[in-house]
């Protein structure tokens with residue numbers, strides 16, 4: 226079965242055909258690094274990782290670019306409010322540059338813990354300022370821009386197809402945009418390409434430009450980076466559904482206005498993670514859960530979250546609750562036990578791939594990344610009457626898409642001597658019912674980057 230993906234541009238599932246045979250250019254909008262990523266953000270990156278792994282499973286070579294937004298994303302999303310980076314810097318009493326570096330590292334740690342494959346190219350917005358200025362100049366030369374007291378704006382009325390991604394009529398889009406009070410804008414949907422530094426305050430991040438000292442608008446970085454690093458291989462561009470009406474709509478307008486060519490062929494959007502009851506998870510809300518506080522600090526393996534994300538199709542809202550988390554925890558443990566069993570039963574034997582079951586799996590993932598169905602096929606395969614050695618070969622093959630580290634379940638972990646010593650001390654403390662020493666030693670082991678789990682079979686220590 227050929228790969229079918231839902232394309233937000235045409236609002237239907239379409240067969241995916243890349244621009245150049247055998248290879249795919251993939252661009253995924255990255256984090257704004259003023260705070261930790263929350264579980265909602267991470268759901269979107271898991272969906273994008275599944276997409277990438279499915280492309281690889283189908284035999285494509287994938288060139289994947291992700292940006293790091295370290296300047297220009299304002300709290301209002303529409304060019305008003307404070308710069309999120311400068312706000313983060315004030316909150317923490319550090320410089321905007323330090324904040325960017327700290328949260329970029331935290332983001333990279335988070336995605337590694339979730340077995341998300343790193344992009345081939347990471348780019349920071351602040352490393353492409355000259356290219357961004359050049360693109361704005363092109364738009365200026367082509368007559369798409371105008372200047373106000375606070376910046377250079379893109380005139381959306383000059384771009385005929387402005388609503389082609391959002392599919393809203395222009396009136397409703399403008400209505401949505403009118404919350405922002407900027408009387409100098411010609412149309413409510415116009416957006417900033419370059420913003421001037423305010424006259425009275427010195428910004429930490431600002432650059433010279435042909436129009437005056439300032440910083441780029443939020444959307445221009447993604448146009449620049451995708452065209453710079455993917456060239457004409459503009460196949461798939463992804464993000465969360467919140468990006469459709471503003472960020473991606475504006476990226477398309479400015480890119481196509483500048484080049485006169487179609488920007489990406491496929492636009493894919495992941496639905497939100499919501500807290501039971503319906504509220505979306507957002508950095509500005511107090512329902513902000515991170516991998517650190519919801520998993521690592523609770524001694525929970527972060528891959529439980531990855532497993533949980535497979536239970537809901539990426540275009541449907543995913544509900545987060547204690548119950549769904551518990552179900553995922555049990556589900557992952559069950560799967561690991563099944564894999565451990567077939568691995569032990571078939572030690573030393575070569576397995577073969579059962580084509581009928583493999584095709585069923587492929588049909589599920591190629592049907593717009595239907596992971597709930599793919600997980601059902603995984604269970605069908607493990608419960609089937611094929612040999613354990615074949616089950617083992619097949620689950621390892623499927624894990625190229627699942628990314629649950631299933632090849633590790635039966636491997637004893639080599640612990641560094643320092644950790645091993647603490648583990649032994651903790652076992653002794655527990656045998657002597659010295660719970661406070663046991664807790665203290667657990668914290669020490671965790672500080673060294675290992676998770677401690679007390680199970681029925683005894684203490685388990687795994688790398689975070």
Ligand code: AMP
Nearest residue numbers: 256257265266269464465496497498506
């Ligand atoms: P940001 O770091 O705010 O720029 O967002 C990073 C990514 O997370 C973007 O693709 C957003 O669309 C996505 N996102 C934001 N909130 C949520 C949420 N509650 N659920 C899923 N994705 C989200």
Ligand code: ZN
Nearest residue numbers: 254255447472
């Ligand atoms: Zn973007």
